[in-house]
Amino acid sequence: MEKKLLHTPVGVRDIYGKECELKIELENKINKVFNTYGYHNIFTPTFEFFDVYSEERGSVSSKDMYKFFDRDGNTLVLRPDITPAIARMVSKYYQDEVFPVKLCYNMNTFINHSELQGKLKESTQLGCEMINDDSIEADAEIIALVVNSLRSTGLDEFLVEVGQVDFYKGIIEKYNLSSEMERELRNRISNKNIFGVEELLEDNKISEDDKKALMELPSLFGSQDVLETAKSLTDNETAINAITRLEKLFKILDEYNVSKYVSIDLGMLSNFNYYTGIIFKAYTYGSGEEIVTGGRYDKLLSQFGESKPAIGFGIYADQILNALYRESLTTDIEIDFTTIVYDKEARVEAIKQAEVLRSQGVNTELILNNNIDLDKFVQSRKDMKISNIIYVSKDGKKEL
Numbered sequence: 420m421e422k423k424l425l426h427t428p429v430g431v432r433d434i435y436g437k438e439c440e441l442k443i444e445l446e447n448k449i450n451k452v453f454n455t456y457g458y459h460n461i462f463t464p465t466f467e468f469f470d471v472y473s474e475e476r477g478s479v480s481s482k483d484m485y486k487f488f489d490r491d492g493n494t495l496v497l498r499p500d501i502t503p504a505i506a507r508m509v510s511k512y513y514q515d516e517v518f519p520v521k522l523c524y525n526m527n528t529f530i531n532h533s534e535l536q537g538k539l540k541e542s543t544q545l546g547c548e549m550i551n552d553d554s555i556e557a558d559a560e561i562i563a564l565v566v567n568s569l570r571s572t573g574l575d576e577f578l579v580e581v582g583q584v585d586f587y588k589g590i591i592e593k594y595n596l597s598s599e600m601e602r603e604l605r606n607r608i609s610n611k612n613i614f615g616v617e618e619l620l621e622d623n624k625i626s627e628d629d630k631k632a633l634m635e636l637p638s639l640f641g642s643q644d645v646l647e648t649a650k651s652l653t654d655n656e657t658a659i660n661a662i663t664r665l666e667k668l669f670k671i672l673d674e675y676n677v678s679k680y681v682s683i684d685l686g687m688l689s690n691f692n693y694y695t696g697i698i699f700k701a702y703t704y705g706s707g708e709e710i711v712t713g714g715r716y717d718k719l720l721s722q723f724g725e726s727k728p729a730i731g732f733g734i735y736a737d738q739i740l741n742a743l744y745r746e747s748l749t750t751d752i753e754i755d756f757t758t759i760v761y762d763k764e765a766r767v768e769a770i771k772q773a774e775v776l777r778s779q780g781v782n783t784e785l786i787l788n789n790n791i792d793l794d795k796f797v798q799s800r801k802d803m804k805i806s807n808i809i810y811v812s813k814d815g816k817k818e819l
Contacts (some may be wrong), residue, residue: 430532430540437803442543442740446525448571449545449734456564458523458547463504465527469494476503476722478691483531497529501733502693502716505548510724513550519557520550538708539737546713546733553717553728555664558697559671561730565701565711566677572739574746577703579680579711580640582687583665584694586649589657590632594625604633605688611637629653639685643669649685661696668697693719699732703742710738758784758800760791760819761811769811788812793819 427433434442450460469486472478479499486496498504501524513520525545532538547564549557562579569577587608591601600623607615613634620630632652639645649662665683672678689698689712696715703710713732720727757776761769769785776783786796793810797819800808808819 428540429534430538432539438740440804441743442736445572445740445743446543446545446736449568449736450523450525452564452568452571453523453545453547456521456547456560458521458564461505461508461522461524462526463498463501463508463524466495466497467504467507469496471503471507472496472499476693476719478503478693479530485529485531498526499528499530500691501526501528501544501546502548502691502731503719505731506716506719506729507723509548509550509727509729510720514724516551519552521547522550523547543736544733545736546731548729548731550720550727550729552730555667556671557730558664558668558715559675561713561732562668562672562681562699563675563677565699565713565732565734566675566680568734569701569703569711569739573743574703574739576746577680577701577710578682579699579701580682580684580687581665581668581697581699582684583661583696584688584698584714585661585696586658586685587633587636587688589655589659589661590629590653591625592655592657594623594629596623606690608633608636608686609688611686613637632658637686640683640687643683645683645685665697689714697730704746708735708738710735710742756782756784756805757807757809758786758805759809759811760786760788760793760796762788762813764813765811768816772809772811772816 454460466487469484472481472484474481484496484499486494489495505522505524509520509522523546525543527541527543529541530538532540545568547561549561562581565579587605591604596604600619604616604619607619616634616637617630620633625633635648635652639649643666646662646666650659653659669678669681672681687698687700693716694714695717698714699711700709700713701711711732711734713730715728715730717728718726720729759769759773766787773783773785788810797808800806810817810819
């Protein structure tokens with residue numbers, strides 16, 4: 420008889436036991452912060468029509484999507500990116516809404532990364548989207564929400580790096596760069612490959628001043644002082660306005676008392692072409708990858724219907740959990756859980772006590788004592804961070 424497969428495909432994994440409890444607790448903490456800021460929970464389908472993620476949307480590359488067909492021959496994809504799905508949904512259900520719409524979610528994405536990258540192909544994102552508000556105040560609220568969401572998980576040492584794609588776009592807007600050339604330039608700037616940027620610009624008809632500005636981009640990161648340097652590099656109105664907006668943004672972040680968690684990186688450029696203004700990523704110790712990505716995407720909704728300004732972000736729950744483990748910030752977390760072990764003769768009393776606790780909102784597990792080694796059982800539950808264990812026998816009850 421052929422053996423059953425017990426392992427999972429590369430890029431996905433099982434989550435169980437203590438880790439699953441911690442992940443759910445983490446997600447609940449983050450979602451609570453979202454709700455306290457007035458964001459309303461939504462869900463979109465796990466799979467969408469392929470056209471939702473077509474190339475002009477500027478989302479995940481087609482080769483990195485999981486594609487399949489329905490019975491009518493339509494091409495479908497597992498959701499690789501949440502923002503276009505929400506843009507589609509908003510265009511359908513909120514098309515007549517003129518006031519700010521604030522939405523939040525907890526959903527999985529599916530990206531067929533190369534196995535050599537060692538990345539998860541299924542990952543959990545929690546995020547928020549604000550529609551119908553193009554103000555700097557909206558930008559500031561979103562970043563403050565990122566900071567306070569991360570702090571709710573127990574993290575305190577992290578950094579949100581903020582860029583402005585309009586600064587880069589303003590500099591190159593008068594040059595008719597091919598999409599391939601522009602994509603490569605963006606990648607080299609993002610990777611802070613100054614020599615690569617210089618090499619790419621060498622044979623192109625770009626002014627010396629603009630070449631200098633583009634070559635400076637990878638080094639324009641750190642404190643707010645770099646904004647003055649950026650202003651001196653160009654007289655392009657779009658680029659200057661982008662820097663002015665960042666200056667105003669940081670004043671509001673001071674009012675939110677979160678600016679100490681935020682820095683500048685004008686060389687940050689996303690592979691997602693739908694971003695139109697501020698863009699940001701967050702990093703922490705114990706995670707080699709970003710734990711948050713986000714930005715403004717004012718033109719994306721026009722591809723599905725009426726144009727509406729929008730800004731949002733996604734928090735990568737799996738990366739947060741890894742960081743918490745590496746920083747030993749999960750060791751003190753206790754699961755709010757009670758276990759009642761009972762002898763068969765005390766079943767009625769055990770059920771009664773369990774129902775009382777459950778009516779009070781306490782998660783309560785009933786375990787029949789069928790010749791259990793109580794010492795080993797108690798240790799197993801304590802390993803799961805369950806410390807409230809009650810033994811009910813015909814002689815009464817006691818805590819173990």
